[in-house]
Amino acid sequence: MASTVFIAKESHPEESRVAASVDSVKKMISLGLEVVVQKGAGAGSQISDEAFAEAGAKLATATGAKSADVILKVRRPTDSETKSYKKGATVIAIMDPYGNEKALGAIAKAGLSSFAMELMPRITRAQVMDVLSSQANLAGYQAVIDATHEFDRALPMMMTAAGTVPAAKVFVMGAGVAGLQAIATARRLGAVVSATDVRPAAKEQVASLGAKFIAVEDEEFKAAETAGGYAKEMSKEYQAKQAELVADHIAKQDIVITTALIPGRPAPKLVSKAMLKSMKPGSLCVDLAVERGGNVEGAKAGEIAEVEGVRIIGYNNVPGRIAASASQLYAKNLLSFLETLIDKEEKTLAIDMEDELVKATLLTQGGKIVHPGFGGASDAKGDA
Incomplete structure (x- = not known):
């Protein structure tokens, strides 16, 4: 009998994304799966129930999850949601496992197998499943759009008979996926863009987008990357020199966008109150790490705060602010992973425990937390 996939409506009040698109539903059905969509699941992403039904999905209330073999979500299920799933079901979502061992314990106790999409290894085979990249890309774009909305001046240089308005200066801190997209977007809007990152390889990426790279480029910096492409811990002396350079640069900027996140740890503080005080009146910061404590x-x-005369945009769930696009990409990430878990002949779920993707992302199974990174939580109990 074919496996049933349930697309859940997100219960979090700030979550407008959905774990499926019309195209992903059609593809799952073509794989022989039965797809059930919770009524209203796509409303926040401009996908109607009728559109899902026309794609071949069945519509149901939340109780439809009780008979599902696979539940696809954006966010980790709450305790009440977990209790509504049948024992042995598989949940695939952005599980946010760091610091949430109690919630993982509840999921394990319910007898569910759960996969964390954000733990997907960054290997060639899994590129199409990389939710961190797909969502960060959109966050970087939206950060610039949000800054432009709040900024009371034009971003590009404007030449008129009445005079010339200079281009806005945008400084992006962190040249990962979100940072690079922020650079590209700000450049397209005509801003003068600069960026910094602790990885030497980022200099070329930043320059390729037409932005200026800001860093103390001494011998230590040139050797500041591991063979795996990650940043090394810098000396206190280097950190002090870099902080001085950045502080001097920030004072001349109109908009600062920060993107630095460290998995499992609070976001590093990059911009101090003293730096904010040095900025011009009307300047802005956009903190994409605010949900992890913030870089600023x-x-x-969830707010636009004002510190030392500078407004700091700290919106939660920035990809969800452009939910239609975010859901489209996330649905493709999920579908690509789900395909690797399906027996194409039997049309049923068949998880290969030796698959490197499974090993990297499987959190709970058989009543236990099985991921080595969270093994100490295997006896955790409680609500999400």
């Missing part, structure tokens, strides 16, 4: 001193999650 004084940033507040």
Whole structure:
């Protein structure tokens, strides 16, 4: 009998994304799976129930999850949601496992197998499943759009008979996926863009987008990357020199966008109150790490805070602010992973425990937390 996939409506009040698209539903059905979509699941992403039904999905209330073999979600299920799933079901979502061992314990106790999409290894085979990249890309774009909305001046240089308006100066801190997209977007809008990163390889990427790279480029910096492409811990002396350079640069900027996140740890503080005080009146910061404590001193999650005369945009769930696009990409990430878990002949779920993707992302199975990174939580109990 074919496996049933349930697309859940997100219960989090700030979550407008959905774990499927019309195209992903059609593809799952073509694989022989039965697809059930919770009514209203796609409303926040401009996908109607009728559109899902026309794609071949069945519509149901939340109780439809009770008979599902696979539940696809954006966020980790709450305790009440977990209790509504049948024992042995598989949940695939952005599980946010770091620091949430209690919630993982509840999922394990419910007898569910769960996969964390954000733990997907960054290997060639899994590129199409990389939710961190797909969502960060959109976050970097939206950060610039949000900054432009709040900024009371034009971004590009404007030459008129009445005079010339200079281009806005945008500084992006962190040249990962989100940072690079922020650079590209700000450049397309005509801003003068600069960026910094602790990885030497980032210099070429930043320059390729037409932005200026800001860093103390001494011998230590040139050797500051491991064979795997990650940044090494820098000396206190180097950190002090870099901080001085960045502080001097920030004072001349109109908009600062910060993107630095460290898995499993609070976001590093990059911009101090003293740096904010040095900025011009009307300047802005956009803190994309605000949900993890923030890169900017004084940033507040879910708010636009004002510190030393500088507004700090700290919106939660930035990809969800452009939910239609975010859901489209996330649905493709999920579908690509789900395909690797399906027996194409039997049309049923068949998880290969030796698959490197499974090893990297499987959190709970058989009543236990099985991921080595969270093994100490295997006896955890409680609500999400």
